[in-house]
Amino acid sequence: xxxxxxxxxxxxxxxxxxxxxxxxxxxxxxLTGERYVKKETIEKVKKLAVDLDYRPNFIARALxxxxxxxxxxxxxxxxxxxxxxxxxxxxxxxxxxxxILVINSTSFNKDTEVKGVKQFNNLLVDGFIFVGGLSDFTxxxxxxxxxxxxxxxxxxxxxxxxTEITIDYKKAMTKMVDFLSDKGHKVIGYVGWKNDxxxxxxxxxxxxxxxxxxxxxxxxxNIIFSKDKIPIREFREYREYAREIYPVILKEKVTALIAQTxxxxxxxxxxxxxxxxxxxxxxxxxxxxxISQSRSFYPLLTTIxxxxxxxxxFAAEVLIDLISRGKSKKQTIYLKSTIIKRASVxxxxx
Amino acid sequence: xxxxxxxxxxxxxxxxxxxxxxxxxxxxxxLTGERYVKKETIEKVKKLAVDLDYRPNFIARALxxxxxxxxxxxxxxxxxxxxxxxxxxxxxxxxxxxxILVINSTSFNKDTEVKGVKQFNNLLVDGFIFVGGLSDFTxxxxxxxxxxxxxxxxxxxxxxxxTEITIDYKKAMTKMVDFLSDKGHKVIGYVGWKNDxxxxxxxxxxxxxxxxxxxxxxxxxNIIFSKDKIPIREFREYREYAREIYPVILKEKVTALIAQTxxxxxxxxxxxxxxxxxxxxxxxxxxxxxISQSRSFYPLLTTIxxxxxxxxxFAAEVLIDLISRGKSKKQTIYLKSTIIKRASVxxxxx
DNA sequence: CTGTTAGCGCATTCAT
DNA sequence: ATGAATGCGCTAACAG
Numbered sequence: 001x002x003x004x005x006x007x008x009x010x011x012x013x014x015x016x017x018x019x020x021x022x023x024x025x026x027x028x029x030x031l032t033g034e035r036y037v038k039k040e041t042i043e044k045v046k047k048l049a050v051d052l053d054y055r056p057n058f059i060a061r062a063l064x065x066x067x068x069x070x071x072x073x074x075x076x077x078x079x080x081x082x083x084x085x086x087x088x089x090x091x092x093x094x095x096x097x098x099x100i101l102v103i104n105s106t107s108f109n110k111d112t113e114v115k116g117v118k119q120f121n122n123l124l125v126d127g128f129i130f131v132g133g134l135s136d137f138t139x140x141x142x143x144x145x146x147x148x149x150x151x152x153x154x155x156x157x158x159x160x161x162x163t164e165i166t167i168d169y170k171k172a173m174t175k176m177v178d179f180l181s182d183k184g185h186k187v188i189g190y191v192g193w194k195n196d197x198x199x200x201x202x203x204x205x206x207x208x209x210x211x212x213x214x215x216x217x218x219x220x221x222n223i224i225f226s227k228d229k230i231p232i233r234e235f236r237e238y239r240e241y242a243r244e245i246y247p248v249i250l251k252e253k254v255t256a257l258i259a260q261t262x263x264x265x266x267x268x269x270x271x272x273x274x275x276x277x278x279x280x281x282x283x284x285x286x287x288x289x290x291i292s293q294s295r296s297f298y299p300l301l302t303t304i305x306x307x308x309x310x311x312x313x314f315a316a317e318v319l320i321d322l323i324s325r326g327k328s329k330k331q332t333i334y335l336k337s338t339i340i341k342r343a344s345v346x347x348x349x350x
Numbered sequence: 351x352x353x354x355x356x357x358x359x360x361x362x363x364x365x366x367x368x369x370x371x372x373x374x375x376x377x378x379x380x381l382t383g384e385r386y387v388k389k390e391t392i393e394k395v396k397k398l399a400v401d402l403d404y405r406p407n408f409i410a411r412a413l414x415x416x417x418x419x420x421x422x423x424x425x426x427x428x429x430x431x432x433x434x435x436x437x438x439x440x441x442x443x444x445x446x447x448x449x450i451l452v453i454n455s456t457s458f459n460k461d462t463e464v465k466g467v468k469q470f471n472n473l474l475v476d477g478f479i480f481v482g483g484l485s486d487f488t489x490x491x492x493x494x495x496x497x498x499x500x501x502x503x504x505x506x507x508x509x510x511x512x513t514e515i516t517i518d519y520k521k522a523m524t525k526m527v528d529f530l531s532d533k534g535h536k537v538i539g540y541v542g543w544k545n546d547x548x549x550x551x552x553x554x555x556x557x558x559x560x561x562x563x564x565x566x567x568x569x570x571x572n573i574i575f576s577k578d579k580i581p582i583r584e585f586r587e588y589r590e591y592a593r594e595i596y597p598v599i600l601k602e603k604v605t606a607l608i609a610q611t612x613x614x615x616x617x618x619x620x621x622x623x624x625x626x627x628x629x630x631x632x633x634x635x636x637x638x639x640x641i642s643q644s645r646s647f648y649p650l651l652t653t654i655x656x657x658x659x660x661x662x663x664f665a666a667e668v669l670i671d672l673i674s675r676g677k678s679k680k681q682t683i684y685l686k687s688t689i690i691k692r693a694s695v696x697x698x699x700x
Numbered sequence: 701c702t703g704t705t706a707g708c709g710c711a712t713t714c715a716t
Numbered sequence: 717a718t719g720a721a722t723g724c725g726c727t728a729a730c731a732g
Contacts, residue, residue: 023719058472060709063409078438088428091455105441123408235646373703410725
């Protein structure tokens with residue numbers, strides 16, 4: 001019965017050893033290549049392993065050796081499409097390298113985050129990846145031993161001792177101002193939110209200011225539309241917001257708006273569309289992120305591309321490297337971002 | 351030094367046993383509640399466990415007992431927002447019940463799927479969840495032992511021996527025709543794709559036909575716009591498609607269009623917008639799924655809600671139950687779906 | 701109610 | 717180049 005084969009007891013190295021009349025240790029060595037074994041023996045063992053459909057028991061292996069081949073990923077929200085892309089990059093590399101990916105979603109909640117880390121600690125994961133989240137990390141830091149390999153993706157933390165993978169948001173935003181300035185825009189507004197403990201938004205904002213200076217444009221507080229509260233549903237909130245800020249935009253003769261994220265930009269665009277304002281003819285808008293919606297809905301959004309999948313892949317590779325060296329490392333790696341020029345910006349440099 | 355505490359050797363039940371002058375087995379029993387232990391002993395043990403910051407070693411526990419508390423989830427594509435919501439539901443329940451979630455994304459590729467299942471088998475997961483994917487399952491089936499607990503979410507397979515969680519797409523679509531008919535629509539078209547091995551699209555389509563019959567509407571092949579190929583990027587492809595089908599829509603006096611998915615509906619709407627066709631004044635459109643974009647972009651889409659998060663939660667609960675009983679079960683569970691009435695449908699029943 | 705013993709499957713000494 | 721013995725941390729089986 002072929003069915004029974006599936007139900008029969010799992011093959012272990014002992015089974016292989018018996019059949020071959022050798023010791024389990026030799027089988028182990030032959031299979032993992034840790035120690036020198038005669039070529040023929042290796043071949044015999046490997047062949048039989050395939051024939052018997054031997055599968056190493058990860059759990060037993062993990063208990064014995066310190067190598068687990070498990071990586072824990074903690075993200076604030078799996079549902080965020082931005083993170084989903086990052087995670088798929090991570091997943092891609094890990095599965096290729098025979099690592100197992102364990103996931104935990106925290107909804108920005110510290111207790112949940114703590115619980116997740118503890119759980120992973122019990123599982124004895126080889127390393128951690130954090131995707132997104134706030135800049136506070138102390139509650140997590142105290143749960144990790146000094147040299148646990150950790151990589152943070154798009155999560156900047158104050159006084160970090162870990163590897164952080166991000167992009168230079170400040171520079172990116174400055175470049176965006178350059179770009180708009182080149183297109184003839186002189187009154188460029190900014191729409192976003194700020195919060196002392198959120199590093200990335202602050203970086204973006206300061207990049208915007210820097211860009212104004214660099215291009216000799218005057219900074220005008222009236223056209224910096226910054227909320228203090230973290231918006232939960234960016235798209236919706238900023239769609240409403242469009243109506244609210246439009247009078248100011250008219251009054252101050254704003255020709256272009258830089259939004260802090262794509263969701264904000266898309267929300268604004270949709271809001272303006274309701275108001276019958278033509279994008280980009282009457283107002284140019286840019287975003288940041290290059291999420292898939294930004295290349296779906298009309299007008300296609302001019303935005304800053306963040307290499308999400310590549311970030312994930314890269315993080316996985318760096319982490320595996322750290323694991324092989326058994327340590328954490330303090331470093332910040334900036335991936336390249338580029339401006340994606342699409343239809344939401346008008347050239348008014350006539 | 352508090353720092354050293356983190357790095358010091360892990361506490362085991364043996365440590366606790368020694369300090370309390372009892373046996374490790376008793377500690378184990380006190381902690382897991384498997385066997386009867388005196389109340390005071392339990393309290394003493396638990397207290398010391400907390401004080402020493404004892405953390406059970408999942409790996410060791412898993413090796414010894416057959417309970418792993420690990421669940422493997424395989425999905426065709428993490429990046430699909432629909433699946434992301436389902437997964438977040440799964441994740442929510444599992445983390446509450448102290449299960450660990452391991453994830454694998456297959457990009458619809460059979461080999462990758464096989465590899466993922468094998469990997470999970472080596473990890474000895476307690477059960478499997480499959481989210482989405484094609485209806486072929488033979489390649490996976492042969493890798494699973496007869497009573498491995500398995501739950502499929504939104505993946506219908508032919509001759510299944512497993513628990514499937516889905517909604518009654520046929521009925522849902524029929525109801526959508528009812529709804530449109532009530533609103534006075536008499537010429538209702540259908541836009542989607544079909545493929546012999548994809549059960550869900552077939553169900554939807556037959557629900558549409560059923561609805562026509564039920565409402566005494568004539569079936570007209572000309573206004574059934576069905577692609578044979580599985581579209582990779584639904585939104586974009588159907589945005590283009592709008593232009594292609596519009597002449598027929600005019601000619602046949604179609605007043606409403608039922609799209610097979612939200613992405614298709616949104617793509618069509620965006621395409622029609624380009625053509626300056628007013629939705630819903632000139633043409634009503636409905637979708638299926640109630641993905642977040644359907645409630646973001648104007649006009650808000652009338653669609654069929656699929657309880658994605660609930661599906662995930664429910665699947666996790668069912669799976670945990672199957673695990674506790676150590677078996678798989680052949681059953682199909684239908685979750686309730688409802689029509690979400692929004693702005694993309696006009697009432698023309700005057 | 702609790703202790704003793706054994707062993708899950710594997711990789712790692714230490715032998716030879 | 718290979719085998720025998722040991723133990724990772726925990727829980728199941730069997731005693732008391």
